[in-house]
Amino acid sequence: EDKVVQSPLSLVVHEGDTVTLNCSYEVTNFRSLLWYKQEKKAPTFLFMLTSSGIEKKSGRLSSILDKKELSSILNITATQTGDSAIYLCAYRGDQGGKLIFGQGTELSVKP
Amino acid sequence: DVKVTQSSRYLVKRTGEKVFLECVQDMDHENMFWYRQDPGLGLRLIYFSYDVKMKEKGDIPEGYSVSREKKERFSLILESASTNQTSMYLCASSPPLPHSPLHFGNGTRLTVT
Numbered sequence: 001e002d003k004v005v006q007s008p009l010s011l012v013v014h015e016g017d018t019v020t021l022n023c024s025y026e027v028t029n030f031r032s033l034l035w036y037k038q039e040k041k042a043p044t045f046l047f048m049l050t051s052s053g054i055e056k057k058s059g060r061l062s063s064i065l066d067k068k069e070l071s072s073i074l075n076i077t078a079t080q081t082g083d084s085a086i087y088l089c090a091y092r093g094d095q096g097g098k099l100i101f102g103q104g105t106e107l108s109v110k111p
Numbered sequence: 112d113v114k115v116t117q118s119s120r121y122l123v124k125r126t127g128e129k130v131f132l133e134c135v136q137d138m139d140h141e142n143m144f145w146y147r148q149d150p151g152l153g154l155r156l157i158y159f160s161y162d163v164k165m166k167e168k169g170d171i172p173e174g175y176s177v178s179r180e181k182k183e184r185f186s187l188i189l190e191s192a193s194t195n196q197t198s199m200y201l202c203a204s205s206p207p208l209p210h211s212p213l214h215f216g217n218g219t220r221l222t223v224t
Binding site: 045088101102103 | 215
């Protein structure tokens with residue numbers, strides 16, 4: 001059975017810290033891996049990764065895929081209280097578009 | 112910007128009631144999805160649809176059905192609500208392109224008492 005596992009499930013840090021969130025997957029077909037950020041409402045899209053070793057970056061957030069290790073990490077540098085959210089990792093295994101999600105990592109950034 | 116609108120933000124229903132959750136998207140997307148989100152379990156796929164009048168079961172379809180009569184609207188139906196269906200329900204849509212992200216609605220928090 002295909003699955004996505006995220007770790008840690010929750011994390012508390014202080015403003016200014018750097019955090020690394022992990023996502024590992026066991027899937028039969030792989031097309032892409034996506035990261036989302038969810039505050040109180042709709043998950044919002046952060047990154048999509050299809051190729052191993054190529055870092056995607058947006059401001060203080062970055063992500064990279066390792067197909068050999070079947071994993072991805074999401075890094076957030078100089079964290080701010082506005083980074084507090086659930087971070088979701090998902091993979092896409094077929095052409096149709098459905099995503100299979102991990103459990104999510106709940107990040108709390110304290111002032 | 113893509114807009115996915117779910118008709119209710121909060122809903123309280125009684126056990127045994129028939130419940131309709133409505134989702135409308137305004138970007139002419141072919142693909143639409145229903146997920147439920149529970150603490151510690153992440154998002155789990157209930158049903159999805161790649162075209163009008165088409166539907167496919169996701170990972171947890173038991174106790175649910177769906178309707179897609181128009182391209183922009185995808186309804187989730189709980190035939191007889193039960194307390195274990197208390198959850199956050201998220202609708203999403205995407206175009207039929209291989210590397211398109213899903214666009215989510217704000218969710219409906221359903222409580223079944």
